[in-house]
Amino acid sequence: MTPAARLQAAAEIIDRIEGGIPAEKALTNWARNSRYAGSKDRRAVRDHVFDCLRMWRSTAALGGAETGRGRVLGLLRSADIDPDTMFTGQGHAPGPLSDDEQAGGRDADGYAAWDLPDWLGQRFSDGLGEKAESTAMSLRHRAEVYLRVNTLKADLATAQAELSAEGILTEAHALSPTALRVTEGARQVARSQAYLTGLVELQDAASQSVVDMLPLQAGMRVLDYCAGGGGKTLAMAARMDGGPVTAHDANVGRMSDLPARAERAAAKVDIVDSPTGQFDLVLCDVPCSGSGAWRRSPEGKWRFGPEDLEALIGLQSEIINNAKSLVSPGGFLAYATCSVLPAENTHQSARFLQANSGWEQQVERQFLPEDGGDGFYVTFFKRK
Template sequence: MTPEARLAAAAEILDGYLAGAPAEKVLTNWARRSRFAGSKDRATVRDHVFDAIRRRRSAAWLGGAETGRGLIIGLLRARGQDPEAFLTGQGHALSPMTEAERVVPAAPAGNVALDCPDWLEADMRDSLGDDFRPVMEGMQERAEIFVRANLSLGTREQAQARLAAEDVQSEPEPLAGTALRLGQGARRVRNTSCFQEGWVEIQDAASQAVAEAVPLQPGARVLDFCAGGGGKALALAARSGERIFVHDADPGRMRDIPERAARAGARLEILDGMQLGRNAPFDLVISDVPCSGSGAWRRQPEAKWRLDRAALDHLQTVRQEILDRVCRLVCPGGLIAYMTCSMLRSENEAQVEAFCAGNPEWNLELCQRFSPLQGGDGFFLALLRRNA
């Protein structure tokens, strides 16, 4: 595919997304009916689509319309490229620009320039302070790819050398002792023997840092209550060598855990709701709770535009219900590691303060934020200890 055809395909996919379909679903359907598109074509089209979604407000402003075509025009202008060079109408390119589209608007300002929903600005400013602008600008860019070196199999340096031998370049990431930031060849990492033999797992550096900051005692009984795909449970298993129990309200989210655990040589045991009580109490319960996902908007930009006040308020209730449930699963003297990939104070400090106020047998031992300005996603960790 030509560069012009890739942009036209991205515009078509964006129209499907703007009509209400998940971008991943539209991309998958496009790829299935576009067998002529090679792997590089698909990767480039995907990048165009998600770059445009990250900048949905500012790209629509610069492109003159919130349509797939408008977002592509605006995205090209944001990149410093002339849209007329790509909208030629030749081959499979988008049709030439109209006179109205040739009028370049003034540079966007305020929340439009930062791609920040207006209703969320006050909360974001209150939570981020002076970091509000640089963080929101960072959310407009593509996230880097990190892997976690599986220290149960070898050192980070050995994992780095194995990746290099398969033409995947990486460098140590200071945020976590297990983290490698991928460079050239990053998209091929899943095809390497290093990945397939469990030496590395794809995991954001801040997520690794959060798992690294959780205290682990030898022989501790550990439950990952909101396990999802099992990333943090795998990291804890690599640290301890112990069996880690995993649970999720949606069992479908855990479908890859057995394969991932086998690849990494980890002992993860899935518990359903009935089995939780029979295996309690636990010394440590990891609660990576549902949240706005604002710290991970670079990776999941659709979440920013789906979120509204009603959803944010509902999530607060869900988190409180989770804390009320997991606190009954922890033994005296045990810990809850409360985690979010959010940057909002209402989902982080305010949530744990409210929990402690209503549950005097629990004490807050640690609050730690990880900012996207440090390189990884935005993350939050609170350690809550139950009185002995």
């Protein structure tokens, strides 16, 4: 496929997403029906689609239309690429620009310039203050790739050497002593021996820092109450000389890969349907808006509404209140989200403390993308 043909394919996929089809499904359907597209073509089309999703409103403004064609046109203009070089109509390229398209388009303003729905833009402004614009603007760009060095199998220098031998270059990152930022060869990580043998895991630097902050020691009884895929489960196990860590999730299917991942990482993980007894530390990495990670999942910005936020706030409160009974006296209850919205973070912590006098807040931190990773929030409480 030519670069122009890739843009035309992206425009058609974007129209399907606009019509309500989830982005991943639209991309998969296109790939299945486009056997002529090679792996590089599929990656390029995916990148175009996700770039438009990250800048959904501003590309539409620059392109002069809320369509796939308009957004692709806006994407080119945002990158200072002459659209006439791509909109040629030759082969499978987009058709030439009309006079109206040539004359149309403008810079986005207001919250459209931040590429947020107006209601979310207001939430950012109210909750993040002077950090609101820089946080929103950072979510318009691709996230970098970070790795966690599994200290059960390697140190940073060993992992970097193994990765470098496979053409994957990295550098240490200040957010965590186990974090490596991939500077070259990111697409090769999942096929590398360093990854396949458990020396490294894909995990954002801020997510690693969340685990670094927890009061963990070898021999503690630890529960990951919302384990999901198990990234933090494995990180906690590594900090505890291998574990064990008990993992639970209301949706058991989310943990389907965790046994294999734990074996690869040499970590001890016990998966349970219903946690019983009491634990020295319970981590609740709760379902949330994902607003801190919208660089990776930009569709979430546009599918998420005020009613969804209210439902999540209720679920988060329910989870943390259910989990508190599993904490032993003198133990810790940790609460984490990959959100930058105070309603899910500091406000939740304040409500918990107001309703539960037997707890003391020990640590609280909000990570923003400008810190060098995704947006994350973490706090933990000690049971008196």
